[in-house]
Amino acid sequence: MKNLKLLLAGTVAALAFAGSAAYAARGTDGDLKILFWQAVSTMNPYLSGGTKEVYASSMVIEPLARYDEKGALVPTLVTEIPTVENGGVAKDLMSMTWKIKPGVKWSDGTPFTADDVIFTWKYCIAPDGGCAQAAQYEGVKSVEAPDPQTVKITFTEPKPYPYSAFVGAQSPVIQKKQFENCVGAKAPGCTSANFGPIGTGPFVVKEFKPNDVITLTANTNYRDAAKPAFASVTLKGGGDAASAARAVLETGEYDYAWNMQVEPEILAKMVAAGKGKLETAFGTQVERINLNHYNADPSLGAKRSTKEAGPHPSLSDPAVRRALSLAIDRSIIVEAGYGAAGKATCNIVPAPAAVASTKNDSWCLKQDIAAANKLLDDAGWKKGADGIRAKNGVKLSYLYATSTNSVRQATQELVKDMWSQIGVGAELRNASASVFFGGDPASPDTFQKFYADVEMYTNNFDGTDPEKYLAEWLCDKVPGPANGWQGQNIPRYCNPAYDKLVGELSKTAELDKRAALAKQLNDMLTEEGAHIPLVHRGSVSSHSLKLAGVKMNAWDSELWNIAAWSRGK
Amino acid sequence: MFTYTLRRLLFAIPTLLIISFVIFALLDLAPNDPTGDLPLTIPPEVREQIRASLGLDQPFFFRYLYWLQQFFINEPLNILERMTGWQFGDGNRMRVLSWATRSPVVDLIVQRLPQTLWVVGLAYLFGVLIAVPIGVISAYKQYSIFDQIGTFLSMVGYSVPTFFTGVLLVVIFSSYLQWFPSVYDTNLVVNDFSSFFQQIKQMALPVTVLSLFNASQITRFVRASMLDNLHQDYVRTARAKGVKEKSVLLVHVLRNSLIPVVTVIALGVPTIFSGAIITEQIFRVNGLGQLLIIAVQGADIPLVQTLTFIFAVLIVLFNLIADVLYGILDPRIRYD
Numbered sequence: 001m002k003n004l005k006l007l008l009a010g011t012v013a014a015l016a017f018a019g020s021a022a023y024a025a026r027g028t029d030g031d032l033k034i035l036f037w038q039a040v041s042t043m044n045p046y047l048s049g050g051t052k053e054v055y056a057s058s059m060v061i062e063p064l065a066r067y068d069e070k071g072a073l074v075p076t077l078v079t080e081i082p083t084v085e086n087g088g089v090a091k092d093l094m095s096m097t098w099k100i101k102p103g104v105k106w107s108d109g110t111p112f113t114a115d116d117v118i119f120t121w122k123y124c125i126a127p128d129g130g131c132a133q134a135a136q137y138e139g140v141k142s143v144e145a146p147d148p149q150t151v152k153i154t155f156t157e158p159k160p161y162p163y164s165a166f167v168g169a170q171s172p173v174i175q176k177k178q179f180e181n182c183v184g185a186k187a188p189g190c191t192s193a194n195f196g197p198i199g200t201g202p203f204v205v206k207e208f209k210p211n212d213v214i215t216l217t218a219n220t221n222y223r224d225a226a227k228p229a230f231a232s233v234t235l236k237g238g239g240d241a242a243s244a245a246r247a248v249l250e251t252g253e254y255d256y257a258w259n260m261q262v263e264p265e266i267l268a269k270m271v272a273a274g275k276g277k278l279e280t281a282f283g284t285q286v287e288r289i290n291l292n293h294y295n296a297d298p299s300l301g302a303k304r305s306t307k308e309a310g311p312h313p314s315l316s317d318p319a320v321r322r323a324l325s326l327a328i329d330r331s332i333i334v335e336a337g338y339g340a341a342g343k344a345t346c347n348i349v350p351a352p353a354a355v356a357s358t359k360n361d362s363w364c365l366k367q368d369i370a371a372a373n374k375l376l377d378d379a380g381w382k383k384g385a386d387g388i389r390a391k392n393g394v395k396l397s398y399l400y401a402t403s404t405n406s407v408r409q410a411t412q413e414l415v416k417d418m419w420s421q422i423g424v425g426a427e428l429r430n431a432s433a434s435v436f437f438g439g440d441p442a443s444p445d446t447f448q449k450f451y452a453d454v455e456m457y458t459n460n461f462d463g464t465d466p467e468k469y470l471a472e473w474l475c476d477k478v479p480g481p482a483n484g485w486q487g488q489n490i491p492r493y494c495n496p497a498y499d500k501l502v503g504e505l506s507k508t509a510e511l512d513k514r515a516a517l518a519k520q521l522n523d524m525l526t527e528e529g530a531h532i533p534l535v536h537r538g539s540v541s542s543h544s545l546k547l548a549g550v551k552m553n554a555w556d557s558e559l560w561n562i563a564a565w566s567r568g569k
Numbered sequence: 570m571f572t573y574t575l576r577r578l579l580f581a582i583p584t585l586l587i588i589s590f591v592i593f594a595l596l597d598l599a600p601n602d603p604t605g606d607l608p609l610t611i612p613p614e615v616r617e618q619i620r621a622s623l624g625l626d627q628p629f630f631f632r633y634l635y636w637l638q639q640f641f642i643n644e645p646l647n648i649l650e651r652m653t654g655w656q657f658g659d660g661n662r663m664r665v666l667s668w669a670t671r672s673p674v675v676d677l678i679v680q681r682l683p684q685t686l687w688v689v690g691l692a693y694l695f696g697v698l699i700a701v702p703i704g705v706i707s708a709y710k711q712y713s714i715f716d717q718i719g720t721f722l723s724m725v726g727y728s729v730p731t732f733f734t735g736v737l738l739v740v741i742f743s744s745y746l747q748w749f750p751s752v753y754d755t756n757l758v759v760n761d762f763s764s765f766f767q768q769i770k771q772m773a774l775p776v777t778v779l780s781l782f783n784a785s786q787i788t789r790f791v792r793a794s795m796l797d798n799l800h801q802d803y804v805r806t807a808r809a810k811g812v813k814e815k816s817v818l819l820v821h822v823l824r825n826s827l828i829p830v831v832t833v834i835a836l837g838v839p840t841i842f843s844g845a846i847i848t849e850q851i852f853r854v855n856g857l858g859q860l861l862i863i864a865v866q867g868a869d870i871p872l873v874q875t876l877t878f879i880f881a882v883l884i885v886l887f888n889l890i891a892d893v894l895y896g897i898l899d900p901r902i903r904y905d
Binding site for chain 1: 850
C-alpha cells in the first residue's frame with residue numbers, strides 16, 4: 001500500500017515535471033483576451049485593407065514569409081528565403097522560386113500546396129474583385145507550380161527587391177477549395193468564407209461577429225505541435241483608445257490592447273497601476289509637414305495647387321522652406337504628443353537602420369530660431385507691423401491643414417507658436433480623417449487636393465524596402481485634375497535629378513548600393529524642403545504583465561508571433 | 570378610428586419614400602469615402618478599383634433605385650423565404666451589403682438588435698418605473714424637500730451628458746472599486762445562475778447611465794402633467810364629495826395625467842431601437858447605436874442608409890401609435 005502511494009506520488013511528480021518541461025504545450029494557457037478599439041469588420045484582408053483586419057486575420061492565414069521584429073525576413077510556410085546567392089532568385093531578377101515546407105496542413109486537415117498560392121494570386125488580380133492588396137502583386141507576370149511543393153513567380157521586368165507577393169501580413173495565402181467560387185465580383189457574396197477563412201495559422205475562427213468580437217480556437221493541425229499555448233483567443237473590438245488602455249493597464253480585464261493613441265501623461269498614469277506595460281516598435285511611419293510647391297491661393301479657384309496656378313509665391317523660396325524647418329523644436333512636439341511612441345527625425349525614410357540617413361541631423365534636429373530669422377532677413381523677407389514677414393506684398397502667412405485628432409491639433413498649436421517666433425503666421429484648420437484621407441475628388445478638403453499652404457499627416461511604407469515609397473516624389477506623380485487627383489506626390493515636388501536617381505534605384509540589385517541610393521534620395525527631399533519631417537512614430541500596444549512572448553513588430557502584423565505567446569507565471 | 574389609421578398608413582408611404590431619398594442624397598453629398606480609413610500604403614489606383622467594386626462608379630440615381638430594389642423587394646423576399654421555406658425564383662438575389670464587412674446589412678441588424686433591446690429597452694423601462702412615482706410625489710408635495718431634491722436630480726440627469734456619466738461610472742466602479750466590468754462581453758451565454766449574475770453585472774453600468782437620463786426626462790413630464798390636473802375643478806369636486814385622498818390622487822388625477830405621458834413614452838420608443846450611440850460605444854455594447862456610429866465613421870453608406878431608414882420607419886410608426894393611443898385613452902378625442 002505504502003509502495004503504491006510512493007509510486008503514485010512518483011508518477012505525479014514525473015507528470016508535473018514533464019508538464020513543466022513541455023511548458024508550452026498546445027492549449028494549456030486558457031483564453032487570450034485582446035482588445036482592438038477599432039472593431040474588425042472582416043477576416044479577409046483582400047477585401048479590406050484596414051490595419052485592424054490585416055492584424056486580426058494574421059492569426060489565421062499566413063504568408064509564405066514574414067518580417068520579424070527586427071525587420072528581417074523569416075520563412076513561415078517555406079523552407080528558406082530565396083535569394084540570388086542560394087539560387088532562389090534568378091540571376092536576371094526576372095523570377096523567384098519558393099520551396100514549400102513539407103507537411104504543412106490547412107486547419108481542415110487538407111495539405112497546403114502550391115495550387116493554393118497560385119489561386120491566391122488569381123483571386124487578388126481578378127477583375128471587379130476590388131482586391132485591396134493588389135499592389136502586393138504588382139509586376140507579377142505569372143505564378144506557376146512546377147511541382148506541388150514549389151512556387152515560381154515570374155515578373156514583368158527585373159525586380160531588384162522581389163519580396164512583396166506572399167510576403168508579410170498583407171498578402172497571406174488563402175485556401176483554393178474554400179474561395180474557388182468567390183473570385184472577382186462574387187467575392188463579397190461569400191460571407192462565411194470571408195468571416196472564417198481556413199488557414200495555416202495557429203488559430204481557427206470559431207465565431208465572427210462583424211464589427212464586434214471574434215472567437216478563435218487553437219488550430220489542431222498547426223505545424224508546431226507544442227503551439228499555440230493559448231486554447232482560445234477572444235478579440236473584442238470597439239470603443240476608444242483610452243478606455244482600451246484602461247482595460248489592460250488599470251482593470252486588467254484584457255491581456256493585450258492594440259494602438260494606444262493616448263496622450264503620454266495619461267498612459268504613464270495608467271502604467272503606474274502596475275498591471276501592464278507598454279510595448280513600442282518603430283517602423284517607417286513619419287509625421288511630416290508637406291510644403292505646397294504650387295500656389296494654393298483660394299482666389300485661383302479650381303486652379304489652385306495645380307501646375308496652372310504656378311509656383312507658390314513664398315514657399316518656392318528655398319530659404320523660407322529651410323527656415324520653417326529650423327524654427328521647429330521637434331523634441332517638444334515628441335514630448336507633448338507622442339512620449340515613448342515618437343522620436344524627432346529629419347528623414348522621410350527613418351528605418352530600417354541600413355537605409356536611415358544621419359546626414360541632415362546636425363542642422364535639422366535642433367531648433368535654431370536665430371539662424372532661421374537670419375535666413376529670412378537675408379532673403380529679404382521683412383517683418384511688418386503685425387510681426388508677419390513679407391516681401392513684395394507676399395506675406396509669410398500660411399493655411400495649415402491636417403486631420404482631426406487631438407495630438408495633431410496640439411502639434412499645430414505648437415508649430416504655430418514656433419513659427420510666430422520667426423515672423424511666420426499660420427491659420428489652423430482640420431478636417432475629419434475620413435474626409436481628409438478619403439480622396440473624394442469632389443471634396444476640397446482632401447490631402448491630395450492640398451488646398452492649403454502646408455499640411456501635416458503620417459505616411460509610411462510596407463516592408464523594409466523604400467523603393468516604391470521614394471518613387472512617390474516623382475514629377476509625374478503630382479496629383480491634379482488630369483489624373484483625378486490620384487497621385488502620391490502630395491508636396492508637388494519636382495526635380496529631374498531626383499527622378500533620374502529613382503530610376504537608378506529601380507535598376508540596382510546590390511543591397512549596399514540600394515541603401516546608399518535610398519539615403520541619397522531621402523537627403524535630397526529633406527535638403528530641398530519637399531517637406532519637413534517631424535516625428536518618427538512608433539506603434540504602441542499594451543499588454544498584461546502576465547502575458548509572455550510578445551515581440552512588438554512594426555514591419556508585419558503585431559500578432560505575428562502569437563503562436564509563441566503564453567501566460568507567464 | 571380604423572379609416573383614420575388606414576389613411577395615415579397610406580400617407581406614410583410617400584413620406585417614407587421621400588425620407589429615404591433625402592437620406593441617400595445627403596449621404597452621397599457627404600465628403601466621406603469608404604477607402605478613407607485604409608492605410609496610405611494602398612495606392613490610389615487600387616482605391617479606385619475598390620470603389621468600383623462597391624458600385625460607387627455608377628450614377629447616383631441608378632444606385633438609389635438599386636438600393637430601393639434591394640431593400641423593398643429582395644430583402645423582404647429573403648425574410649419570407651427564410652420564415653416559410655418557400656423558394657421564390659432562384660433565390661440568388663443581391664441583398665443590401667455593408668461595405669466594411671461585405672455581409673448583408675439585415676443580418677448585422679438582426680445580430681445586434683437583442684443587445685440594444687435588452688440594455689436600452691431595460692433602461693427605458695426602469696426610467697419609466699422610476700419617473701412616474703417620483704413625478705407623482707413631486708407634484709403632490711410641490712415645493713417640499715422631496716420635490717426640490719427630485720427636481721435637482723432630474724435637472725442634473727437631464728443636463729449632464731451620458732458620455733460624462735458613463736466614463737465617471739467606469740472610473741469609479743470599474744477602475745477604482747472593480748465591482749463591475751468596463752467592457753460588455755457579447756459572447757456571454759446565460760445558462761445558469763452564475764452567468765445570469767455575470768450578465769446583470771455587465772448590464773448594470775450602462776443601464777444605470779441610461780435609466781438616469783430617461784427617468785429625469787419623463788419625471789418632468791409626469792410632474793407637470795400632474796400639476797395641471799391637480800388644480801382642475803373635477804379634483805375639487807371629488808374631494809368635496811368626500812372621495813378618499815388616495816383615490817383622488819391615484820384614480821382621478823393620475824389617470825388623467827398619464828394621457829400625455831403615455832404619448833411621450835410612445836414617441837420615445839424608436840430611440841430604444843436607434844440605441845444609445847454614446848453609451849453603447851463607451852461600454853462596448855454591440856448594439857445598433859454602435860453599429861451606426863462605426864458605419865458612419867467608416868463611410869459604410871449602405872449600412873448607414875438602411876439603419877437610418879429603419880429608424881425613420883419606426884418614428885413614423887410610433888407617431889401613429891401615439892396618436893391612436895391618445896384617441897383610445899381619452900374618449901374626448903375622436904379623429905373620425
